[in-house]
Amino acid sequence: MIGSPRYHHLDALRATAMLLGIVMHGLLSFFANPYWPAQDLQQHEAYEFANQAIHGFRMPLFFLISGYFTTMLWRRKGLGALLLHRVKRILLPLVAGGIIIIPLVWVADSLGKNFQVGPQRTTGETTFWTALHEGNIAQLTQELEQGADPDQTDRADQSALMVAVWYNQSECAKTLLEFGATPDQTDEGGHTALHGAAFLGRTAIAELLLDEGAQVNARSWEKKTPLDSLRESWDTVEIISGMLNVTVDRREVLAGREQLEPILIANGATSKESTAALTELKDLYMFLCMFPLTAHLWFLYYLLMLVAGFALTTLLLRALGTPSLPAWLLRPPVALLALVPLTACAQYFMTQSFGPDTAMGILPWPPKLFYYAIFFGYGAVCFGRPEFEDQAGRWWPFLLVAAVPLGVYGIHLFQEIPVG
Numbered sequence: 001m002i003g004s005p006r007y008h009h010l011d012a013l014r015a016t017a018m019l020l021g022i023v024m025h026g027l028l029s030f031f032a033n034p035y036w037p038a039q040d041l042q043q044h045e046a047y048e049f050a051n052q053a054i055h056g057f058r059m060p061l062f063f064l065i066s067g068y069f070t071t072m073l074w075r076r077k078g079l080g081a082l083l084l085h086r087v088k089r090i091l092l093p094l095v096a097g098g099i100i101i102i103p104l105v106w107v108a109d110s111l112g113k114n115f116q117v118g119p120q121r122t123t124g125e126t127t128f129w130t131a132l133h134e135g136n137i138a139q140l141t142q143e144l145e146q147g148a149d150p151d152q153t154d155r156a157d158q159s160a161l162m163v164a165v166w167y168n169q170s171e172c173a174k175t176l177l178e179f180g181a182t183p184d185q186t187d188e189g190g191h192t193a194l195h196g197a198a199f200l201g202r203t204a205i206a207e208l209l210l211d212e213g214a215q216v217n218a219r220s221w222e223k224k225t226p227l228d229s230l231r232e233s234w235d236t237v238e239i240i241s242g243m244l245n246v247t248v249d250r251r252e253v254l255a256g257r258e259q260l261e262p263i264l265i266a267n268g269a270t271s272k273e274s275t276a277a278l279t280e281l282k283d284l285y286m287f288l289c290m291f292p293l294t295a296h297l298w299f300l301y302y303l304l305m306l307v308a309g310f311a312l313t314t315l316l317l318r319a320l321g322t323p324s325l326p327a328w329l330l331r332p333p334v335a336l337l338a339l340v341p342l343t344a345c346a347q348y349f350m351t352q353s354f355g356p357d358t359a360m361g362i363l364p365w366p367p368k369l370f371y372y373a374i375f376f377g378y379g380a381v382c383f384g385r386p387e388f389e390d391q392a393g394r395w396w397p398f399l400l401v402a403a404v405p406l407g408v409y410g411i412h413l414f415q416e417i418p419v420g
Contacts, residue, residue, distance in 0.1 A: 032155030067379030150181035183214035190220035201256020346371035
């Protein structure tokens with residue numbers, strides 16, 4: 001076996017990436033984030049920038065270093081010892097955490113969604129959004145007459161019309177449209193209020209939108225039309241309504257969809273999907289990819305898959321007698337000419353935030369697995385290579401100076417430019 005010194009600076013760097021996770025998740029309460037159960041009363045956009053800046057590099061860095069150390073352990077002790085080590089260090093903590101930590105996360109999430117901090121609203125304190133939630137037409141009209149923007153969005157980036165859809169407030173939707181709300185205003189995923197109305201079976205609101213000229217075949221970033229949204233599974237409805245903390249009734253949604261479907265079709269609606277069976281299969285797969293079964297331990301689960309892939313690749317390359325990659329291929333700028341397009345291909349399918357998406361399900365989500373496999377694989381092939389070990393970090397002050405403005409610009413692009 002090949003021996004080599006332990007790279008303590010890389011150990012420390014990997015540990016720092018994990019510790020930054022505490023900072024990053026702690027920041028989630030301090031900016032508008034509908035998917036995080038605890039929301040602080042004092043919030044600022046600067047916290048969101050810090051959160052996204054950390055998220056953009058933290059886990060790619062972790063997987064790159066993990067790939068590097070995976071090769072190191074394989075070279076020193078062999079494949080069998082590597083796999084046994086990873087079982088003890090990754091699989092066992094994942095199982096133990098699944099039994100102890102993950103149920104506690106679910107409990108905390110449930111409690112957080114139903115816990116309110118701060119004074120309760122009293123008479124006269126009703127705002128534009130509470131009027132919209134409660135269907136208070138008089139107050140909503142007063143707010144609009146006083147200059148409230150009918151196209152404004154809430155903390156979840158949902159338009160006022162979309163909020164009216166979620167809370168099934170058809171009269172509020174009518175009032176918003178009378179005051180000039182844009183029928184086809186989109187959210188960050190490219191969904192219009194008609195997508196939402198079809199998704200939830202809100203027939204009355206859908207008819208209002210169609211009467212106001214809403215595009216019946218408006219397409220989201222996934223190229224889905226309102227008719228596609230109408231045919232989404234109930235599991236998908238439960239997941240999204242749960243994330244937005246909105247209660248929906250299954251019978252009401254399904255009955256509304258049954259009534260609305262012929263109306264959409266009569267207005268020229270088309271569907272992206274060819275068959276209902278294909279839609280259900282895709283919905284099931286996405287549900288199994290995204291349902292937070294592994295919660296915050298997802299990275300252990302994906303790391304196990306990458307180690308398994310490493311073992312199979314190692315056996316295959318050894319059987320084929322494949323030579324090592326040439327040094328010039330591992331050095332920038334040549335390495336970047338391959339790595340940047342590959343990561344960009346994976347991130348094309350990611351829309352949750354700046355940086356990689358989060359998928360915590362029992363099945364791997366291909367874009368995410370491919371994305372982290374790039375970093376893990378590059379780290380793995382760089383072990384023992386002087387072109388990496390002698391050069392890595394040499395120019396970090398200059399790269400940091402360049403990374404800050406590029407990161408700011410990247411976050412700005414993600415927030416300002418519609419997805420798709």
